[in-house]
Amino acid sequence: MPFELSADAQKRINEEIIPRYPRKKSAILPILWEIQEEHGYISREGMLYTAEILELPPAHVFGVLTFYTMYEQEPIGKFHLQVCRTASCEIMGCKAISQKIRDKIGIESGQTSEDRLFTFTEVECLASCEIAPMMQVNKDNYGPLTPEIVDVMLDELRDHGEAKAAQRCL
Numbered sequence: 533m534p535f536e537l538s539a540d541a542q543k544r545i546n547e548e549i550i551p552r553y554p555r556k557k558s559a560i561l562p563i564l565w566e567i568q569e570e571h572g573y574i575s576r577e578g579m580l581y582t583a584e585i586l587e588l589p590p591a592h593v594f595g596v597l598t599f600y601t602m603y604e605q606e607p608i609g610k611f612h613l614q615v616c617r618t619a620s621c622e623i624m625g626c627k628a629i630s631q632k633i634r635d636k637i638g639i640e641s642g643q644t645s646e647d648r649l650f651t652f653t654e655v656e657c658l659a660s661c662e663i664a665p666m667m668q669v670n671k672d673n674y675g676p677l678t679p680e681i682v683d684v685m686l687d688e689l690r691d692h693g694e695a696k697a698a699q700r701c702l
């Protein structure tokens with residue numbers, strides 16, 4: 533399948549992102565991000581496109597893509613629930629948050645619900661330790677959470693497309 537990217541994204545890549553760096557290959561992370569913003573993940577074609585415009589071996593781009601957990605290599609659900617499992621969040625009860633998601637949605641970390649509404653991932657510190665235990669939903673951080681709050685949040689996301697039960701921290 534040919535890789536397609538909007539004219540706006542191509543313009544940003546060619547006129548803003550690549551010229552920002554003294555060496556072309558240094559633009560790899562923001563270009564992958566640009567692709568993910570538009571497609572929701574980085575397909576094989578997206579990876580090859582990045583390699584081509586940066587004049588890099590595809591293996592180099594693949595290495596970067598698989599090193600950083602922020603890049604998705606498969607389509608994910610509408611709401612990406614990323615629960616922090618690092619020290620501060622663990623002490624404050626993140627295991628109960630993850631368990632609530634498992635129980636309510638029926639998926640394990642790394643899985644997407646059948647209706648493609650939720651993807652659940654346990655991740656390392658998201659630099660919001662002050663609101664532990666916390667969870668990121670797409671780009672927004674929520675916390676401190678309890679299983680009861682998460683229970684309501686999941687209903688809100690499913691029914692209304694946004695979560696109001698928990699405090700959102702910018």
Ligand code: FES
Pocket residue numbers: 616617618619620621622656657658659660661662664666
């Ligand atoms: S330990 Fe969870 S956000 Fe830092």
